[in-house]
Amino acid sequence: MMSTSTDRFSVLARLMISFGALAMLTGLIGGVGIWAFARMTTTFQTVATQDVPALLKLEQAQSEMHQVILAERSLLFMQTATPTAQETLQKHAEHLAQLDVLWQQYMVLNKTKIAPPPTFEKALTAWANASRDVIKILSEDTPAARRDAVDLSLSDAAEKYNQVLNALRQMTQQQVLSLSERVKQEHQMADQMEKMIFIFVVGTFGLAGGLAIWLARWVGGPLRQIMVAARTQELNNANALLFDQSNTDSLTQLKNRRFLETTMQGMTTSTLKAHRANQHKNNPDHQTNHDLALIMIDVDHFKHVNDQFGHHAGDLVLQQIAKILQKAARDSDTVVRWGGEEFLIVASNVNRHKFPILVERIRADVENHHFNIDTHQPIRLTCSVGFAFFPFIDQHPEVCSWEYAASLADYCLYLAKNNGRNTWAGICPASDFKPEERPINLVSDIPHLIEQQRLIVLLRQQSAFVSEPANSTAHEHFAPQAINAISPSTS
């Protein structure tokens, strides 16, 4: 798995590559789009500015041509009826004017860059020459000349003029057909171009969309992983905090009873496992460090602190007791605020045969502590301690639960209280204890079992601990003894 910083770098790199790819694609689409638009515009401009006006001009020329033909025919009719030179001259001048119009139309046709038929120019020149001949003859102003001019005008010139008209008409028709065809083709081309551009635009935008989706996933995948990882981390932290808060006593910051209930299963399982392993080694006296000790500690006359100095002073005492207990216990031990002014230490890997050293240390540490309760003088307090072991019956580890061992420790605490306080008491089964005879799981059975000396109570010998040298060991003064059962109710 990549580290978070590598993940972030990868996302950043992917993001930059994505922007680059999208920018390139956008540039490509834009470029091709501009080219296609320019191309299409040019095509339409060609049709609009060149071909269509030219076509219109040709059509106009054709209609004018018809008018010329009609005028010429009426002229010819008139010349035969009243053949005067003046009229002939006048009419012919009109012919010349018409010729000029024809010439203009020819020029228009010539500009369309479609070559006129070769007969057209030839016929036009011939007609112009014939007209000049008529003018020349008429200018001589003799009856014979005038007659000749009229004849010429009516026959030769008119015939040539007709040739010009025919040639022009033919050419105009060709031009109209050719241009119509061209316009049609260009319309088709424009249609095709339009379709191509449509397909191109849809295709490229589809491609761009697809690429964008793919890039979004490509970038989004690791980004989501980072965000999910961050949220998961936050959630885990929040859960851990919640777990910690719900398992921690807010006054002393020690673990609470709920925490113990969730962790004891694992601790008892590993303890039983170690026991079984030790039994397989056939250790005769079971001098091992595999026991759990449950030590119940209660501050003596704590109520007086509250009553005399106030609840705040009581709280300060509990906080200091918590610190004393944590200091006395090992790191591997669990110190719990059992409730009120009562604490429980679950010490692991202890040897029950040397155990009282720890409980004596706890008792002495509390006794020697100067409790600062925000008054002008610190106060002194003592505590009572009760303990029991798990497994309770060494030879039969599975018989009693840890909860039962805790009840026994609590019972011993009351024994200590009843034995004058500032002391400790423990309990263990007699060496010949046979659990099969009757299940022991009720606290109410305990006094009875003590009386029968099936359970042995271990009590601190008060005098032995008075003025003990610092390097002495508690177990030297620790003597298992049977005492008469004392019910907590008698305390």
Ligand SMILES: Nc1nc2c(ncn2[C@@H]2O[C@H](COP(=O)(O)OP(=O)(O)OP(=O)(O)O)[C@@H](O)[C@H]2O)c(=O)[nH]1
């Ligand atoms: N200040 C304070 N007092 C508490 C707290 N929890 C319990 N207490 C008090 O602790 C006192 C316990 O009093 P008792 O159960 O009579 O016991 P004791 O006075 O210590 O007497 P013995 O245990 O018999 O020596 C009660 O007054 C509770 O109100 C707490 O969190 N803070």
